[in-house]
Amino acid sequence: MASERSALFIFFGGTGDLAYRKLYPSLFNLYQKGTLREKFAVVGTARDKLTDEKFREKVQKSIGSDSKEAEKFISHFYYEAHDVTDKAHYSVLKERAVELDKKYKLQGNQIFYLSMAPNFFGTVAGYLRSEGLVNDKGFSRLVIEKPFGRDYDSAKALNEALAQSFDEEQIFRIDHYLGKEMIQNIEALRFGNTIIESLWNNRYIDNIQVTLSEKLGVEERASYYDKSGALRDMVQNHIMQIVSLLAMEQPVAFTDSDIRAEKVKALRSLRVYNVAEAATNFVRGQYDAGGKINPYREEDNVPADSNTETFVAGKLMFDNYRWSGTPFYIRTGKVLADKFTRVDVVFKKPLVDIFSFPGSSTSKPLDTNVLTLYIEPKAGFALKINAKNNDQGFQTAPVTMEYFVDPEDSKKTPEPYERLLHDALKGDGTNFSSWQEVSYAWKFVDQIRKVWDLQQPNFPNYTPGSMGPAAADELIERDHRQWVYRLNK
Numbered sequence: 001m002a003s004e005r006s007a008l009f010i011f012f013g014g015t016g017d018l019a020y021r022k023l024y025p026s027l028f029n030l031y032q033k034g035t036l037r038e039k040f041a042v043v044g045t046a047r048d049k050l051t052d053e054k055f056r057e058k059v060q061k062s063i064g065s066d067s068k069e070a071e072k073f074i075s076h077f078y079y080e081a082h083d084v085t086d087k088a089h090y091s092v093l094k095e096r097a098v099e100l101d102k103k104y105k106l107q108g109n110q111i112f113y114l115s116m117a118p119n120f121f122g123t124v125a126g127y128l129r130s131e132g133l134v135n136d137k138g139f140s141r142l143v144i145e146k147p148f149g150r151d152y153d154s155a156k157a158l159n160e161a162l163a164q165s166f167d168e169e170q171i172f173r174i175d176h177y178l179g180k181e182m183i184q185n186i187e188a189l190r191f192g193n194t195i196i197e198s199l200w201n202n203r204y205i206d207n208i209q210v211t212l213s214e215k216l217g218v219e220e221r222a223s224y225y226d227k228s229g230a231l232r233d234m235v236q237n238h239i240m241q242i243v244s245l246l247a248m249e250q251p252v253a254f255t256d257s258d259i260r261a262e263k264v265k266a267l268r269s270l271r272v273y274n275v276a277e278a279a280t281n282f283v284r285g286q287y288d289a290g291g292k293i294n295p296y297r298e299e300d301n302v303p304a305d306s307n308t309e310t311f312v313a314g315k316l317m318f319d320n321y322r323w324s325g326t327p328f329y330i331r332t333g334k335v336l337a338d339k340f341t342r343v344d345v346v347f348k349k350p351l352v353d354i355f356s357f358p359g360s361s362t363s364k365p366l367d368t369n370v371l372t373l374y375i376e377p378k379a380g381f382a383l384k385i386n387a388k389n390n391d392q393g394f395q396t397a398p399v400t401m402e403y404f405v406d407p408e409d410s411k412k413t414p415e416p417y418e419r420l421l422h423d424a425l426k427g428d429g430t431n432f433s434s435w436q437e438v439s440y441a442w443k444f445v446d447q448i449r450k451v452w453d454l455q456q457p458n459f460p461n462y463t464p465g466s467m468g469p470a471a472a473d474e475l476i477e478r479d480h481r482q483w484v485y486r487l488n489k
Ligand code: BG6
Pocket: 176, 214, 233, 234
């Protein structure tokens, strides 16, 4: 059993999709593992009028169990109908908090979880402080869902609003990709293996490719997505986080402040493009009709003339000693060929290929070594290396060494939200985005957005089931390279 933690959780947006789908089931997992036991309580708040009983019924449904244990777990749940803009409601919430703190011996520990319209983040944080919910008896932490702003200026304004009520160490900005097992494994692979880390630089790595491919379209989220687009939805947060873990130097120690310091340093050396560079190094796409899929512009709640991108590919350059000259190519999109996330690290070929015999019609040039990190759905890695094939002659052929997490073990891997809630309980900020990381990511992304907002795109430009528009292939082929993962080639 894990060591027990105590806290009151207040979920703003407590009847939302995320809460029922991810957050409450994750808390139940923590309960079953013993991290939460007797000393915790949950208050769900939202506009809906619900009794504690009705709320508990819904929570029970969301965790999908009616065992004795589930019943005990659910008895810790309470509900407060709440208008986040109404100051008076915070006093009611405070009374509940004080009462539950006493009842469950929570020692003043509180986690305020904001999973709601982002324009209210500042308001809620302000009232939590001004109305005395934040106390100094135990810890008071603020967990915030994305999006954190829609550009650098709005993110900065939001951060300043939060900073009036909470210190940076109390703010936990969620990026659920950081809760994924194989994303966390990037650090283990790099800093736990001399054979990897000693080659992890521009002398040996030709390029790195990060692909976050989705099979589904926007589904019922179009009213959010159409104002966001793939650049804000996936690149500014998830991709920039992955890239910073791949690019950073070894942290002094494996602590949140040391890791964050290195990620920030990496992001600081990311080349921020001028207008012309942004236009040539990034491409966007929007899906057309294909098979049973409607074109994006015909999805529910999408304007017929929408210029929102559902696909992005780009080339990133770090101007530092380790990475100068080695590009990081990234891509992400909706309704692509498959659902997966992977990182392909392409090594340079040997400078001289002694196995390519002059005049021989059979000898083939050496292949490149590629280290692939499979993030999801399968978890593991594969290293493609050259070996002699099994023949009389002397020909080389690529072979692959692989490791995949056993699917049975995978089932035991905590869900990202379970991990992140656990980290928030421990006060460990390693797998959350710091303000500095967020701000550098926005500064980079804003430049691309700026160019795109000036130009009319030629949308739609890719077919469902493909790997995006032709321009995404051209982007990398222009550099005499290819995507490692590609279709039918
Ligand atoms: C979210 C985006 O942050 O990540 C969604 O808002 C996207 O648009 C999702 O579908 C992808 O997450 P995952 O964990 O399914 O790869």
